[in-house]
Amino acid sequence: MQWTDVLATRNSRMKASEIRELLKLLDQPDIISFAGGIPDPALFPTETFAKAFENAMSPEHAATALQYSVSEGYKPLREWIVGEMAKIGVPCDVDNIFITSGSQQALDYLGKLLISPGDTAMVTWPTYLGALGAFNAYEPRYARLDPFSNAEPATLQAEAAASSGGAGKVKFSYLSADFANPTGESLSQAGREAVLDQAEALGIAVIEDAAYQSLRFDGEPVPPIMALDIARNGGIENTRTIYCGSFSKTLAPGLRVGWVCAAKDVIGRLVLMKQAADLHSPTLSQMATNYVARAIFDQHVAKIKSVYSGRRDRMLAALDREMPAGVTFTRPEGGMFIWVTVDEAINCAELLARAVAEQRVAFVPGGAFYADGSRLNSLRLSYSCANDAQIDEGIARIGRLLRA
Structure with a gap:
């Protein structure tokens, strides 16, 4: 063969x-x-996770932990995330939260959702290697994300079309605004506002990779791009930002639990992808993560x-x-x-x-x-x-x- x-x-x-x-x-x-x-x-x-798995496998919870579940994710965990998002200026409800197998799966799904072959993804220069790996499978063209660029939106879209024989479009900006992988740098609030300005002018989405947002050591916190988008547009259903969160850098990566927070229209489309891919993220991992997060996060x-x-x-x-x-x-x-x-x-x-x-x-x-x-x-x-x-x-x- x-x-x-x-x-x-x-x-x-x-x-x-x-x-x-x-x-x-x-x-x-x-x-x-x-x-x-x-x-x-x-x-x-480890001790708290041991208690979490023991609790999940108790007679009261084992049937839920070991059975098929909904594609959106374990509801108590999604409810906890709703509370955490509110703390950082992102009011939402449980239907705005979608559990993924790590935020890496979220990036893969978003590439599948947004990129047609030849479309342009605007990324930071340098950017997270895993994002490039996730997006590459969908055959994009890359352009440098520079929110302070003087380039006209029409020019950026014309370049995207010319590079793909006339069919391609700029589809989204991708960035990690806090302590980015690989540089460790953070984007100022003015820079985040500029990312939104550029995205609005282009009519594109913004993917905010927030894997490290909880790990601030010094300085004053800066609102997430999603929070700034909500402040501009009056609510999460009117936003263009897709927020990707993860427990991998805070609790443990081996459970592979991440999440997406976005408008319900986006969440609904991602749920269809999960139904076709792996049905749902492991419920046992989600239940353990929920227990530990509520106990000691x-x-x-x-x-x-x-x-x-x-x-x-x-x-x-x-x-x-x-x-x-x-x-x-x-x-x-x-x-x-x-x-x-x-x-x-x-x-x-x-x-x-x-x-x-x-x-x-x-x-x-x-x-x-x-x-x-x-x-x-x-x-x-x-x-x-x-x-x-x-x-x-x-x-x-x-x-x-x-x-x-």
Whole structure:
């Protein structure tokens, strides 16, 4: 069988994730890894989850936990999310919430919902690699999201049409406004308003990836784009923003529980996709997440923020101390990442190969986060799973390599 003869054309757009491949390095104990942007498993609330699963498997709840369920998601969990969304300026009801198998599934569904082959997705430059992977299967063209651009909406739409033989349109803007993966940077309120201005002028949707929103260490909170959209338009049913949330960075990623908050018309269409794909996210995971969230969410998030902020500070101090002249890096107010830019002559993919072979330290090369694969002189560091000694030694090793 020659499988290449029967594969869909979209397969040429599907590539292995550099991050998923790099995670294999974590199995090598002598490597100091700043590669995986993953939570520290030592911080998982394991005891509370043990009680949650015991409760879900009790005679009172087991039939619900193990049976088929509605595609929208476990209602008590959706009700809890409604309360949390209200706290950040997004009043909604349970029918505006849709549970997904992690926010990654939400991005896949939104790509399927919005992108026809040749359509344009506007993304930040750089942007989350997983979003590019999710959208790539639907064969989009990418354009740089610059909310302060002077480009006329008609020009942007004309460029989208010209690139696809006249059929393509700009469909949405995608961004993470808080502590973005990979840069760690946040968008100001003025920038968020500008994203909405541009989207309104273009007549497109805004996908707000809020995976790290709860992990603010410093500074004043900025309203989510969804909250600003509601303030402009009088209610969630009038908004163009689609908010993607996740428990992966706050409680635990292995349960694969995320959510979408949007107008009911959007939610209804996503529900149809889930019915055709996996019917519903695992009810047992949703029930456990609901139990843990109601029991300890605020205090647990405060705990992990305290740990991660200390590691961020340690890494920034090490970078200040060890990086050679000309190297720049971001100073995030939260999240899990620091973005480093080095001399333009350095290819960080090649640098990684040397870093692993010569210094036994790992990071993620920055080129993978650009839709066009450009800007090879950048790299992403994650501090979430490294202790103080590893941070000091690992950054010193990268510094030695760069100086060499």
